Amino acid sequence: MPDQPVLRTVLADYPHTLPLKNGEVTSPAVRLDFHAVSPVHKAFAPMVRDEAYDLSELAIVTALQAIAYGRPVVLLPAVVASRFQRGCLIAHSARPVTPAELPGKRVGVRAFTQTTGMWVRAHLSEDYGLAPQDLRWITRDGAHVREYEDPAYVEHGIGEATLADLLREGRLDAVVLGNDLPEGEEFVPVIPDAAARDAEWWRHTGFMPVNHMVVAGESAVRRAPGAVREAYHLLRRADAAVTRPDGEPSPTMFGFERLRRPLEIVVDACLEQGLLPRKLDVGEVFAPAAAVLGPDAD
Template identity: 25%
Template sequence: MSKLELSLAIGNYDRCRPLIDGAVQIDGVNPVIMTLSPEEIFFRAFRGQEFDICELSLSSSTLQAAQGSFPYVGIPIFLSRAFRHTAIYCRTDRIQKPEDLKGRKIGLPEYQLTANVWVRAILQDDYGIAPSDVTWVRGGMSHAGRPEKIKIKLPDNVRVEDAPEGETISSLLAKGEIDGYVAPRAPDVPAGTPNIGWLFRDPVEAAKDYYRRTNIFPIMHILGVRRELADRHPWLPGAIYKAFEESKTKALEHLSETSATKITLPFVEERLKEARDLMGQDHWSYGIKANRHVLENFFKHHHAQGLSPRLVTPEDLFHPGTFEQFSL
């Protein structure tokens, strides 16, 4: 039987590089691999279903699963995870602590972005700031006029307004016309722009405290396979899961070998030890079993924030063939 030739669009992450380089194979698949930015992958996947296998936004996938319109089926490979305490910027001349954001204006590129769902969850759970307590200003980070990828209908008490024509949320923050900024990327402002900084002055310590209290390492992106392919080839989601798990294992083995630093950054070995001391050896876990509590927390907030019309479960989003793996 000849192998399936399938398009595969993912970010160029170290945990995927053994697969990208061909050191790891997907059983039964000859992939045509494209390494693209998440924004491009998501736009093309959700607007035109252009890829057979691809990285997907957890939020957009949850929204479409709740609506019954998800053209992919999820695979619990979490290509992007991040503590989003570093995603919240503010005007440091007027915002000293999270509670100061109540009644203020916060810019964001899209309301339903996964990072922004997690940020709103953190602000509500830890600081009592509900989504209805602020005014959200939607606009591009670097280019004006960014639209939502997926049409959403928010609760009546949530105020979302568009940035003025020709303005970005970065320019509005720099001018002081908004008080906060929430996005996966830092504000696009010149270095040294005054009065702009992280809301959490020590976001790493804030994130560690969050993990100690919740045991949550937020999931940003999942992997998806076109639903019609998974239906036609029920072995395919499991084969994809197996390959990406093996690729991550090889990447971590490479990173853990400390005779020579693998990435161009000092203190990498120390940071790796620090992460494992806090989070365990498998600090970047894949699969449902180790991450059900993370997913269910996200689904709860996604629904409560008015994004998903019903409460989604892991069983709604992920292929049943990926919930368990064989062991010897």
């Protein structure tokens, strides 16, 4: 009997990934060798630059940039993390800021390419007509994809202080935070009706804003296409094992057709914000995965 293929894997802990990590959902056709990386975004640069893993969670903006610049990743039609984003733009309660006051303000974000920042800018554009260059974007990190360069209006050099501390000190007027969004009354949302606007956006589009998807390394696809295909089905089985309330937005999505419209929206937003060197067609984006997964992916 041939050895069981092994894929070096990075996935954050979610209700829909825990069945894979705790051995509840398995397959004799592949073993997922999980590597702990926390926070998970620290796995992104090694994945797109060096194929450090065979299977990895990856932010959608980073994945699209990797494809545009010819990096060795294959984007699978699997969303593992989504989030409503308007509430991720915050100001200090002592110095609140309204959307109308944002032009010219200093807005901190970990990286200009961070997916949460992309969504916040997209919402500011659609809700208030604000262009990215209307604000001063202050960042700490560059892009995970080495070939990409930030637009000229993006400023660097935050230093070691956290975005929250810079906001407390008044050195920033607003910041974009995601999983590290603080609780309590010290900070206030810049968009006051963020939750209502997000709910309306979901009712209109039918999906939550996509944050992280799953990619396979090109080397893994060449070496063990059947293992990659089975890993995709494991992701779907693990997600199906999670019970969620009916009618509530889901943070996961699977399938080429289901993801066509979400990716079209993300590609358009990335182009408007100067995050991509050219327009990507969704068919182009998914072609390598379609060759591996076949029609069963939908």
